[in-house]
Amino acid sequence: MSGPSTPSGAEADAAPRRTGRGRPPRLDQARTIETALALLNEVGLEALTMRRLADAMGVQAGALYRYFATKDDLLTAMAERMVADVSAAPAGDPDWSERLSGLARSLRQALLAHRDGARVFAGTHSTGPNTLGFADTGIGILRDAGFADEDAARALMAAVNFTVGHTLEEQAALRPGGGGPADPGVLGDAVTAGTYPHLSATLPALASLDFTPHFEFGLGLLLGGLRALR
Template sequence: MGTSSTAQRGRGRPRKMAVPEAVTTALRLVDEEGLDALTTRHLATALDVQAGTLYRHFATKQALLAAMAEELLAGCGDPLPDGLTWREQLAVLAGRLRTALLSRRDGARVYAGTHSVGPNTLGFADTLVGVLLETGLPAEAATRTMFTIINFTVGHTLEEQAARELTGSDLPGALLMLHTALDPHVYPNLAAAEPTLTGTDFDGHFTHGLNLLLTGLTDPPPPARSAS
């Protein structure tokens, strides 16, 4: 007869689990089944550990999500290329965040609302605020602007990933409903814009929105001349 993995460990001794292993497995499960299917029990089964083992490392599911979000942001705060304007630097950072969230199924949902204090999350935020401080913004305004850029990026990516989840007959059906609702006699402006409304140029939508946001930031004042 075969023996179970627990028996093979001897007298039911609990399997040891490393936090990185749990985070990697949780992200894999989300890729395979979506965030809604991720539960502590499901993750514990995939790791072959008791649920209590997970709770020792992640007291709540929110703590697990924060650890997953921290892993998603790896590399986002890396040094920026030389020779970029401050607007280009901000665009690179926002693009890194979007790419990181898109790298995993439901990545934006995993990240939204988390409050990680890990080096990936804080490093990204520090780099972003640093660029804004270099423009001459005071710390409060730079921090509020950081939140605005992050919130725009996360909100856009939430919508983008939700739209990408519409597969098979769902997407054509949704587009048909929208086409039918856009009566040009009732909604002439939206009807004229139907190709854009029903398009899937998410890169274009993101770039356009980010450009609007960054254009709203004033250029830093020129350095004061010293009295001769």
């Protein structure tokens, strides 16, 4: 009688690793996403690979492809999870601009909660319930305020693009290690070494790493433009 066959190739790669005796570690989509987010916070986006994620979960790398065919698919799922708790001000608030600004602030905080969160989110196009619910809430705020349908859609895209772009720059400036062009010392040295009177006069604001006032100023400009459009 022949013994049991040994898995080969893709079958062996997809099989969860056993850690000692007992059952192999449980693998499911939700746990994979949560582990990926935790690993993102630990090592950053560049070092987040499918193999490293598999190692963190105690499985073979091929097992992850059951849920995510590519790393981009994984990043989209991570972005979808990030916006799970994004919310606007209560619907009873009569001020549409306060509700929309609350939604933008909530999105920024959700992205800041994860290392490289804005880089993960940027360019993903999730059609999951969290992302669609967020978009539906934002467009609903604007339509209820009297914006035409096309204007409401474009206004929400403008608010999201501003928020994500701002947070990209914020997280890049605050990335562990620093020393890059966003380092205030680097900027200050470059400005004072040349003849830039206008940059010198505004250097305290330009070099500030307190990004909340920067964000609120830009958000206020966006909302002012929307009020004028309305």
